[in-house]
Amino acid sequence: MALAMGVQIQLSIWLAQCDAARRRPALGRAIRVAGLLAALWAGFSVIDSFPAYQRRIPSSSALLYWVRGGGLAWCFATTCALVILALWRRVPQFSGARRGFIRTAGAALVAAPFAAMGFGILVERRDLRLREVRVPLPGLPKDLQGLRLVQLSDIHLSPFLSEQELARAVDMANELRPHLTVVTGDLVTSPGGPLEVCLRQLARLRAEAGILGCLGNHEAYARVADEATREGRRLGIYFLRKEARSLRFGDARLNVAGVDYQPMGGEYLVGAERLIAPGSTNILLSHNPDVFDVAAIQGWLLTLAGHTHGGQVTAEILDPSLNPARFFTRYVYGLYRRGPSLMWVTRGIGTVGAPVRLGAPPEVVLLRLCAT
Numbered sequence: 001m002a003l004a005m006g007v008q009i010q011l012s013i014w015l016a017q018c019d020a021a022r023r024r025p026a027l028g029r030a031i032r033v034a035g036l037l038a039a040l041w042a043g044f045s046v047i048d049s050f051p052a053y054q055r056r057i058p059s060s061s062a063l064l065y066w067v068r069g070g071g072l073a074w075c076f077a078t079t080c081a082l083v084i085l086a087l088w089r090r091v092p093q094f095s096g097a098r099r100g101f102i103r104t105a106g107a108a109l110v111a112a113p114f115a116a117m118g119f120g121i122l123v124e125r126r127d128l129r130l131r132e133v134r135v136p137l138p139g140l141p142k143d144l145q146g147l148r149l150v151q152l153s154d155i156h157l158s159p160f161l162s163e164q165e166l167a168r169a170v171d172m173a174n175e176l177r178p179h180l181t182v183v184t185g186d187l188v189t190s191p192g193g194p195l196e197v198c199l200r201q202l203a204r205l206r207a208e209a210g211i212l213g214c215l216g217n218h219e220a221y222a223r224v225a226d227e228a229t230r231e232g233r234r235l236g237i238y239f240l241r242k243e244a245r246s247l248r249f250g251d252a253r254l255n256v257a258g259v260d261y262q263p264m265g266g267e268y269l270v271g272a273e274r275l276i277a278p279g280s281t282n283i284l285l286s287h288n289p290d291v292f293d294v295a296a297i298q299g300w301l302l303t304l305a306g307h308t309h310g311g312q313v314t315a316e317i318l319d320p321s322l323n324p325a326r327f328f329t330r331y332v333y334g335l336y337r338r339g340p341s342l343m344w345v346t347r348g349i350g351t352v353g354a355p356v357r358l359g360a361p362p363e364v365v366l367l368r369l370c371a372t
Helices: 002-016 019-023 025-048 062-088 096-122 163-175 195-202 217-221 225-234 289-298
Strands: 129-137 148-152 180-184 211-214 237-239 243-249 252-258 281-285 302-305 334-338 341-345 363-371
Touching: 062 096, 129 341, 148 163, 163 195, 163 363, 180 252, 180 302, 195 225, 211 252, 211 281, 217 225, 225 237, 289 302, 289 334, 289 341
Parallel strands: 129 363, 148 180, 180 211, 211 237, 252 281, 281 302, 302 341
Antiparallel strands: 148 363, 243 252, 334 341
16 A cells, blocks of 8 residues: 555656646646545555455445556556656667657657556457367367367456446357357456346356256355355255266266365365366366466366456566566466376456456357367
């Protein structure tokens, strides 16, 4: 919080020292007042984003959601702008036309993070894509080769993702005519979230072998895990909570198990090895991808996860380390292998915190199983 507020104050001080503000004292005072208000906004947004506070704030409050989410996006943009400005202030000053060019270029660079945030909020956040992934599994039975699994994850139905947008994702999934559809957690974000609406849309999913899923950390934050399980089952959506389902395709069996959210840094998948069915192709649904090392040791052939949103705001096109999710896990997005075991981590559909996606567009995933 202190860092976020300090960025706003420092940025306002530097802007107030520009030539235009010095020539017009009223402008300088306005910049300082705006900086103070921005600092208060940033502090509120950061504090209010912690799960302990989200448990007490209903997601039905759309205004609060956008105030908090906009504040977090503003914090990110202003931090980038401050770094750019700090570097730009070291550029030697010139006179004449060259000085004017340098000022214009500097202003454009400082404005770039705000433009990027705007693009992420207004465009990329809504740019739902279909991702097709070939998943080569060793020893895959002939009757499972070509099996189509569709994965939806991290829906976060809230003021940041409308029912119409979720309906579009459901329609996209159904058009793929999957053999099995899985939902890997985070249906809503916080207490008061539209769980009933989310489940109603997910109940429209169609797949030959049905709809299975697991629960994420936000079901725990919102205290709706039991309700989601009960109401989901009534609608034909089976959230697997340390349990497994055996599905037959021809002469082959697919054993799909699910676990509740595994808190990061804890002891992962305790007892989950008992859910493995010998002679079957074993798939694990776990919202948290950090379990993969343990899942591979236990013998799960394929793990499907979400949770990271692919970083949600990334600049991996410039450098792989420029992804905030890498501070928490090395399993951020994509297909990972450990021995014979594989894991797919999806970017999911919705957003949490700031209503922005940048470099990590939302997706519905089609996984095609094949033999190695």
